[in-house]
Amino acid sequence: MKISLNWIKDFVQIDEKLTSKELVEKITLSVCEVEGFEETGEHLTQVIVAEVTAIDPHPDANKLSLVSVNTGAVETRVVCGASNFKLGDKVPYAGLGTRLTGDFLIKKATIRGVESEGMLCAEDELGFSEDHDGLMILPAESKTGDTLADLFPDQIDVIMEIDNKSITHRPDLWGHYGFARELGAVFRVPVEKMEPHPEILKGTGDPLIEVEVLAGDLVPRFTGISVDQVGVLPSPLYIQHRLTRVGLRPINNMVDLTNYVMLELGQPMHAFDAEQIEGKRLTVRLADEGTKVMTLYQKEVTLGTSDMTICDANGASVVAGVIGGLNTGVTAETRAVFLEAANWDPTGIRKTSTRIGLRTDACQRFEKALDPEMTDLAVQRAVELMKLTNPDLHVAGDLVDIKNRLYDPVRIETTTDFICLRLGKQIDKDEIRDILVHLGFDVRGEGSELIVDVPSYRRTKDVSIPEDLVEEIGRIHGFNNITPQAPLFPIQRPVFNQQHRFEQKIRNVLSDNGYHEVYNYPLTNQKSEEGFGMDSEGVMRLLNPVAEHQNQMRRSLLPHFVQTMKENQKNTLSFGVFELGRIYHKSCSGELLEPSRLVMGGSEKGGSLGDTFFRLKNDIIKLLSKLQVADIKWTAIADAEKRFFQHNQISATIYSGRQKLGELFAFTPEFMDQYELKGDVCVADLSFDVLFSIEKKEYRYQEPPKYPAVNFEVSLLMPEQTYFEDIREIIAAASPLVTKVSFLDTFLPEEHAGKKSMSVSIEFRSAKKTLNPDDITPLQDKIVAVLAEAGYYLRDSREKE
Amino acid sequence: MEKNFKQVENAFRQKLQEVSEMKELEDIKVQFLGKKGELAQFMKQLKELSNEKKAEIGKGVNRLKVLFQEKIDLHREELKQQDYKQRMQKEWIDVTTDPYQTEPGSWHPVSLVQQKLEDSFMAMGFQVLDGPHIETEYYNFEALNIAAHHPARDMQDTFYFEDGHLLRTHTSPIQIRGMEKLTPPLRIVGPGKVFRCERTDASHDSCFHQFEGMMIDKDISVAHLIYFMKTMLGEIFESDVEVRLRPGYFPFVEPGFELDMRCLLCGGKGCKFCKKVGWIELIGCGMVHPNVLKAGRIDPTVYSGFAFGIGMDRLAMMKYDITDIRPLHGGNLSFTRCFAVQ
Numbered sequence A: 001m002k003i004s005l006n007w008i009k010d011f012v013q014i015d016e017k018l019t020s021k022e023l024v025e026k027i028t029l030s031v032c033e034v035e036g037f038e039e040t041g042e043h044l045t046q047v048i049v050a051e052v053t054a055i056d057p058h059p060d061a062n063k064l065s066l067v068s069v070n071t072g073a074v075e076t077r078v079v080c081g082a083s084n085f086k087l088g089d090k091v092p093y094a095g096l097g098t099r100l101t102g103d104f105l106i107k108k109a110t111i112r113g114v115e116s117e118g119m120l121c122a123e124d125e126l127g128f129s130e131d132h133d134g135l136m137i138l139p140a141e142s143k144t145g146d147t148l149a150d151l152f153p154d155q156i157d158v159i160m161e162i163d164n165k166s167i168t169h170r171p172d173l174w175g176h177y178g179f180a181r182e183l184g185a186v187f188r189v190p191v192e193k194m195e196p197h198p199e200i201l202k203g204t205g206d207p208l209i210e211v212e213v214l215a216g217d218l219v220p221r222f223t224g225i226s227v228d229q230v231g232v233l234p235s236p237l238y239i240q241h242r243l244t245r246v247g248l249r250p251i252n253n254m255v256d257l258t259n260y261v262m263l264e265l266g267q268p269m270h271a272f273d274a275e276q277i278e279g280k281r282l283t284v285r286l287a288d289e290g291t292k293v294m295t296l297y298q299k300e301v302t303l304g305t306s307d308m309t310i311c312d313a314n315g316a317s318v319v320a321g322v323i324g325g326l327n328t329g330v331t332a333e334t335r336a337v338f339l340e341a342a343n344w345d346p347t348g349i350r351k352t353s354t355r356i357g358l359r360t361d362a363c364q365r366f367e368k369a370l371d372p373e374m375t376d377l378a379v380q381r382a383v384e385l386m387k388l389t390n391p392d393l394h395v396a397g398d399l400v401d402i403k404n405r406l407y408d409p410v411r412i413e414t415t416t417d418f419i420c421l422r423l424g425k426q427i428d429k430d431e432i433r434d435i436l437v438h439l440g441f442d443v444r445g446e447g448s449e450l451i452v453d454v455p456s457y458r459r460t461k462d463v464s465i466p467e468d469l470v471e472e473i474g475r476i477h478g479f480n481n482i483t484p485q486a487p488l489f490p491i492q493r494p495v496f497n498q499q500h501r502f503e504q505k506i507r508n509v510l511s512d513n514g515y516h517e518v519y520n521y522p523l524t525n526q527k528s529e530e531g532f533g534m535d536s537e538g539v540m541r542l543l544n545p546v547a548e549h550q551n552q553m554r555r556s557l558l559p560h561f562v563q564t565m566k567e568n569q570k571n572t573l574s575f576g577v578f579e580l581g582r583i584y585h586k587s588c589s590g591e592l593l594e595p596s597r598l599v600m601g602g603s604e605k606g607g608s609l610g611d612t613f614f615r616l617k618n619d620i621i622k623l624l625s626k627l628q629v630a631d632i633k634w635t636a637i638a639d640a641e642k643r644f645f646q647h648n649q650i651s652a653t654i655y656s657g658r659q660k661l662g663e664l665f666a667f668t669p670e671f672m673d674q675y676e677l678k679g680d681v682c683v684a685d686l687s688f689d690v691l692f693s694i695e696k697k698e699y700r701y702q703e704p705p706k707y708p709a710v711n712f713e714v715s716l717l718m719p720e721q722t723y724f725e726d727i728r729e730i731i732a733a734a735s736p737l738v739t740k741v742s743f744l745d746t747f748l749p750e751e752h753a754g755k756k757s758m759s760v761s762i763e764f765r766s767a768k769k770t771l772n773p774d775d776i777t778p779l780q781d782k783i784v785a786v787l788a789e790a791g792y793y794l795r796d797s798r799e800k801e
Numbered sequence B: 001m002e003k004n005f006k007q008v009e010n011a012f013r014q015k016l017q018e019v020s021e022m023k024e025l026e027d028i029k030v031q032f033l034g035k036k037g038e039l040a041q042f043m044k045q046l047k048e049l050s051n052e053k054k055a056e057i058g059k060g061v062n063r064l065k066v067l068f069q070e071k072i073d074l075h076r077e078e079l080k081q082q083d084y085k086q087r088m089q090k091e092w093i094d095v096t097t098d099p100y101q102t103e104p105g106s107w108h109p110v111s112l113v114q115q116k117l118e119d120s121f122m123a124m125g126f127q128v129l130d131g132p133h134i135e136t137e138y139y140n141f142e143a144l145n146i147a148a149h150h151p152a153r154d155m156q157d158t159f160y161f162e163d164g165h166l167l168r169t170h171t172s173p174i175q176i177r178g179m180e181k182l183t184p185p186l187r188i189v190g191p192g193k194v195f196r197c198e199r200t201d202a203s204h205d206s207c208f209h210q211f212e213g214m215m216i217d218k219d220i221s222v223a224h225l226i227y228f229m230k231t232m233l234g235e236i237f238e239s240d241v242e243v244r245l246r247p248g249y250f251p252f253v254e255p256g257f258e259l260d261m262r263c264l265l266c267g268g269k270g271c272k273f274c275k276k277v278g279w280i281e282l283i284g285c286g287m288v289h290p291n292v293l294k295a296g297r298i299d300p301t302v303y304s305g306f307a308f309g310i311g312m313d314r315l316a317m318m319k320y321d322i323t324d325i326r327p328l329h330g331g332n333l334s335f336t337r338c339f340a341v342q
């Protein structure tokens, strides 16, 4: 919203020594956010009222003419391209060296062989409007030789752009008068009162229009007046210029004055053509379902039963609080008007505006909960402005003023001590009272005691409790005048967020091992999850997604994560990534769950998928060690549990004891093709929650073994797809003296087709004695025997085959 | 005899000069000092000689023994040194290459910022809390004094689920959950993901990250809030920062503020980064609204406090010169690799 400083100055005196920058800063720090400001019209002090004394054709160009003008001091001649003027007209003349809007400097110029001593200006060149259709013709009574700044002093102004979001809670700041009141308090100077002048609204005869309000609880107040003997004319220039400066296009006196009142007081108004109101009667009520209204914008809107309308005998004519109707709107032929200023239920207006997709200046204000006590003032101000163009207008009948539900009075009882305590600064009692009074509060009470009555324009939603007064005093006194003060706090035993510390450890280990942390959106869609075999069981679906591909919560990190890997493969094939994040679903019992997962992925150029698997496996082992998760076991995923996208052979489940931590796997070639993955890709999907909550192996000192270990190596023959883990379990179970079983290597011996040879190393150790050959030989025999029992024979003991 | 000593010594010196390998040196040692070596031959002759002669020859042999041993030791040391040198010479590698090249990994920039914030706040005695992303209207709005018809509750701002739940639009529900769990005096922070139902552009995303904080005790004031914010920002930006408060509206605080920090790039003169105003809008904060304290089961007539919220994405963007918020999601490596020193 644009705010004009001159307009504010209609109501309050502001120190002329203050620069625009200082003033803007004051407003920013004490009132609301100013996004920027512009100083306008400074150049008009150099543009002069000149009278056209001669118009001669340009010798060389049809469309140009040579215009002689009298500038009061001298006679001069300029080349001019416009033709909308005649001898004796007063026009704006910019002499050499004048700087116009847009930093346009007037220099001596020769146009088609004729020298031009300056320029005659159009409205846009002077910043009055966007109009470039000809010269600006000045009023005939203007004095030749005066500057345009003398003629239009209001045009030298400061226009501030207010951030609308910063005043959503301040209905009183949606017009210039509200800003005047604020500055009055900031500078502690008086503000001109908006007094009711009943004589302005005193009518004779019968009102032209009768009004009936139904659904009164949605219409706190409805005020209106009938006026006839009016004509539709252009508004006075200064009004046109003001409206233009704050971003509105002047149209005619009727439209302009309703806009002017809205920008001044914040109260939107509507002017009906009284003669077009069918039945001479307006009914304010909720619309019927499917009601259609042709709006002033010549666009039809359809209403529902919660939208408020103003109807005549022909039906709904106005979408109340949002937009006027075409049929009863003011036209060039209008001779009598009904001026309406109402107060609408803010929530209803917001809903209607959202439903029909129209954000007008009016509804933007009504939805902030405007002060219902200003509707009559608005009507009065409108009639006053109308008299500027129609001095002989006639007010027909009395003011229509229907009051239904005004806001209750608000009284706040507090103390100056409380205010000072909350602010953390000792502010003088008198200053506190003075500030409140300037802001329009009624203040009583002795000493520290404060009994404060809140003015109507601050009580619709803004001010109701002592803390609200703390804000009023703080901002006007200046929050930045408060000296920072260290809070005194008792020392408490620190409580750490262990989960975050755990996350931090994971990030450290994985990034140390070359993995990059990524974030993916927690929102996804069913199609993407179906690609990973998830049905819609337990899914949390959004009612109002922004995009089709983000309409439900993810139940696995994998789909987006695989996408991330695929996208990155376009640039590089060799990388590692990981993501720590929540997934979301509803359990069968209806409980909302947000478990956390950890996914890791490795991509390699291609060569050996197994190598990629083992590299990831090794990194996971390092991670688990750092996380102190012990008793780790890796097993191939059983066929029954394998999901369709998991590689038939290269997929493992990771356990700690009996607790499943997650899986590490490659994808099937078909899946790789489908998802356009290249090279060798493996991913791990682990449960963060299990990792975090599982019992950790604490670091403990252990005495070094007293007696030496003895190693025994065997090479066994077995089917090619035999797992070491199976062998290990058999050997480990053979004797408590087996303290370690390690994998050495495998190879495919030529002489045993379809079999592989696996070498393992077995460590024997006793805690009680040094093992001697008498102990070891039977142990070795036993191990060979249990292996043979399970079908695994020593490679070099041919006799057993 | 004299002559023979001389001859043996010369022969020894001659041979030693020609030695270039350890093996040859050992051969010489055997030839001259061995049990059957040259010097031993002299000793064999001793029996047939007079005592006087014996002493003389014995003396001569001993002298040579010592001399030869010294020379051989010296030569052995030289050969060793030569050998070390040669071995190292052969062990040349190109130390400027990196054949085991592994890539340094990285933290997500928002994780980096979050860690920094958590560390700072923990050092200042704050407890770090979490909350669910899927929230109820109560925790996200009602308990935070956001009225039933407040526009923030509209479907155009908030993601709703079919069952009436919603995605939290800010981390402020953590305040309520924290107050329910703890008793004052309390100091809590809560980082995390938040969601807004809006179209994305360079500075807006439908999912972003906030860092919430709250301090409650008896008689906490605006002066405390300013002190605290200054200290905290000084720690985050590792320099003395100038801050200012201006009125700002958030239903859960009263009074509410926007906190600006003097632009660190231009020192307040105005630059592109601070949009020429010299100040950066950084934090929404304020004194906790009495209704919010009540919702947290804390008596507002006894306690007061302040609360604040920081956008972590914006902080990360400022800290690392990121100009677009969108690459924070999606994990493009050309983005993430910037957060590891390659």
Ligand SMILES: [Zn+2]
Binding pocket: B263, B264, B265, B266, B267, B268, B269, B270, B271, B272, B273, B274, B275, B276, B278, B279
């Ligand atoms: Zn700057």
